[in-house]
Amino acid sequence: DAGVIQSPRHEVTEMGQEVTLRCKPISGHNSLFWYRQTMMRGLELLIYFNNNVPIDDSGMPEDRFSAKMPNASFSTLKIQPSEPRDSAVYFCASSTGESDTQYFGPGTRLTVL
């Protein structure tokens, strides 16, 4: 079975550039989560979608970050403009229901120079 798919796996960009991270959740899962992991702050929830609708975006750092889920099989996390402090590993996770087990993707390692 295909798990959560994320692309790209690695992204290196320069400060000020737009970055788009992509996620394909497990088929049939209704809940999708975006997390960010850094050494300093650990793993943090950025935003949660249920049935393609953003439910909780309280973890989104600032207006430079935006996330969309145009359909049940695709989501994007966009950073514009990117800054060096955005360097982190970004994970997407999905679950069948809001409180069910979350399955994480392999992550996207973002480096902003």
Add this chain to the structure above:
Amino acid sequence: LAKTTQPISMDSYEGQEVNITCSHNNIATNDYITWYQQFPSQGPRFIIQGYKTKVTNEVASLFIPADRKSSTLSLPRVSLSDTAVYYCLPRKDSSYKLIFGSGTRLLVRP
């Protein structure tokens, strides 16, 4: 959510049983205890979840005493591939929130 305390790191050898204890003194009545495992360069993976007493699956066992102020993840006969970070997370029933702490970095040596 309850604050958790786990050892920062643990060392073990192949074939040994490893027990990782997590303290959660102010755990709420409707909190479950969930454990995740994270290998290097991968996302966290659910291992086991319990409310009280003992839960066992094909990967691990979870022991939760009656007062529920702590829990112990038990990994039987570890192998090198069990080297990972293990997170203990109290989780409210019917909640999507996973609050990851620092976890315990387990190193299994040959």
